[in-house]
Amino acid sequence: MKVRPALSVALLAMVAACAPDSSDAHPVTSQTRSAHGSVGTIVETLPVADGANAMAFDGRYLWVAGAGGAVSQVDTTIGQVIRTVKLGGHPDGVTVSPEGVWVADSAGGTVTRLDLGSGRILATVKVGPAPVSFAQIDRDLWVFSQSDARARVVDPRAGRVSRTVGLPGPAGGDGAVAGGAIWMPDTLGTSQSVWRLDPASGQVTTQVKTGPHPAAIVFGFSAAWVTHDEGVSRIDPTAGRETTRVANLGHQTSGIAVTTDAVWVTSPTDNRLSKIDPTTNAAVASLDVCGLPGPVAVVGDDVWVACRDTGMLVQVHPG
Numbered sequence: 001m002k003v004r005p006a007l008s009v010a011l012l013a014m015v016a017a018c019a020p021d022s023s024d025a026h027p028v029t030s031q032t033r034s035a036h037g038s039v040g041t042i043v044e045t046l047p048v049a050d051g052a053n054a055m056a057f058d059g060r061y062l063w064v065a066g067a068g069g070a071v072s073q074v075d076t077t078i079g080q081v082i083r084t085v086k087l088g089g090h091p092d093g094v095t096v097s098p099e100g101v102w103v104a105d106s107a108g109g110t111v112t113r114l115d116l117g118s119g120r121i122l123a124t125v126k127v128g129p130a131p132v133s134f135a136q137i138d139r140d141l142w143v144f145s146q147s148d149a150r151a152r153v154v155d156p157r158a159g160r161v162s163r164t165v166g167l168p169g170p171a172g173g174d175g176a177v178a179g180g181a182i183w184m185p186d187t188l189g190t191s192q193s194v195w196r197l198d199p200a201s202g203q204v205t206t207q208v209k210t211g212p213h214p215a216a217i218v219f220g221f222s223a224a225w226v227t228h229d230e231g232v233s234r235i236d237p238t239a240g241r242e243t244t245r246v247a248n249l250g251h252q253t254s255g256i257a258v259t260t261d262a263v264w265v266t267s268p269t270d271n272r273l274s275k276i277d278p279t280t281n282a283a284v285a286s287l288d289v290c291g292l293p294g295p296v297a298v299v300g301d302d303v304w305v306a307c308r309d310t311g312m313l314v315q316v317h318p319g
Contacts, residue, residue, distance in 0.1 A: 039275050039287035043302070044079045044315035048072035049091075052306040052313065054104075055295035058096040058116060062297055064306055064313060065091035065103055073119050074313060076299045085119045087112060093174075095134040097141060099156040104131040104143060111143055111154065123159040127152040135175045135182045137199050146172035146188055151202070165202035168195065174216035178224070179237060181205070185214035185226060194226055194235070206240045213252075220258030221278040227253035232265055234281060244281040249274045255296040257303065259318070264303050266293035273305055273316060290314050 049066025056063050061082075062074040067090055073083040093104035100122055101114040111131055113123045130147035140162070141154040149169050155162045173185030173194075182197040194214055196206035211230035218225050223243075224235040229252050234244040250267025257264050263276040266289070273289040273296075276282065290307035293314075297304045303316045 038319040039273055039285045040303070040316045040318040042287075042289070042314055043317045044313075045290075046074060046079065046081055046313045046315075048074065048081060048306065048311055048313045049084070050311040051308055052311050053294055053308055054092060054094045055297050055304070055306045056094045056096045056101070057297045057299060058101070061116075062299065062304060062313070063094050063096065063101050063103075063114075064295075065094040066311060067091070067308075068311075071101075071103055071114070071119070072313075076304075079315065083119045085114060085121070087121075092130075092132040092146075093134055095136065095141070097136055097156050102134060102141060102156075104134065106130045106132050106146065111141075113156070113159065125154055125159055125161065127154065127161055128164075132172050133174050135177055135184070137177045137180075137182060140199070142175075142182060142199075144171040144173075144175065144184065146170050151197075165197075167197075167202075168204055171195075173214060176217045176219055176224070178219045183217050183219075183224060183237075185210075185217055185228075187213055187215055192228075194224070196237075196240070208235050208240055209242060210235075211245065215254050216256050218256050218258050218263075220263065223278070225256055225258070225263050225276075227256045227265060229253075232256070232263070232276065246276055246281055246283060248283045249276075249286075255294050255305070257296040257298045259298050259301075259303070262318070264296050264298075266296055266305060268292045268294060268308070273303070275318070285319075287316065289316065 048064040049070040049072045051067030054065040064072045069088045071085045089105035090107035092106040131143045132146045133144045135142040143152045149167045151165045169189040171184045173187035175184040195204045210233040211228035214228040226233045231247040233242045250270035252269045255266040274286040277284045292308035293305045295306045305314045
């Protein structure tokens with residue numbers, strides 16, 4: 001399932017530059033401790049774009065893209081949807097750059113740039129088949145597809161594809177940038193891994209094994225955290241190896257985000273939001289949050305979850 005968790009630039013900056021892969025790594029520790037305690041309290045639920053499946057935060061507004069062809073602009077300071085932008089197609093990814101809000105239409109093979117304030121459509125760029133996710137590095141916007149083994153690099157200022165980069169396979173996951181590199185989950189492939197891409201050469205310099213169908217990756221607490229069908233993998237990005245696998249999070253994990261003291265994970269199969277303690281690498285609490293929870297965003301002290309089946313946005317205040 002496609003997700004789009006929001007990433008914290010401050011937390012990404014905590015990660016050091018990453019070294020080549022180490023395939024003869026130490027054994028992985030599996031954490032299966034039961035989750036107790038309270039995740040927090042649901043303080044708000046808002047109707048947003050139907051089939052909400054991607055989300056990004058620009059510092060004030062949450063932009064939620066739905067499979068039904070619309071993007072909702074949510075003002076988090078008042079907890080209200082202030083605008084719905086009708087794009088058509090099948091929006092599957094969303095990100096924010098200084099130039100605007102970018103939405104990937106997997107049906108139309110395009111990315112569309114919206115004005116950050118008004119939501120007005122400013123430009124549409126043809127990028128190739130089934131674009132679903134983004135990564136931003138050095139002002140370049142990388143667009144990843146779920147149907148071909150290529151990434152398109154868009155110059156956001158010029159509004160055009162500047163180059164095409166070959167990949168080991170389709171990359172339908174939600175990536176992250178850390179240590180001067182792009183980290184991309186191989187969601188649709190058979191490698192059960194995440195790739196570290198050198199943005200200059202486009203080459204995969206590290207491949208780290210995870211569980212099946214890795215979906216999303218974030219960085220925090222000097223580690224990378226990857227969701228997949230068997231839980232969450234904690235990765236040492238410098239050594240290039242999985243160090244811990246956190247279980248008891250549901251039958252499948254999807255969206256993921258980090259706060260100052262925890263890692264937050266959704267399970268769409270169990271309708272659950274779970275909290276991981278990064279000091280113990282264990283799930284410590286969970287909450288039945290909504291149907292098919294997916295993307296997670298951190299706004300101030302709160303965690304926001306987009307729900308696919310109901311087109312709802314749920315605001316959770318951690319307990």
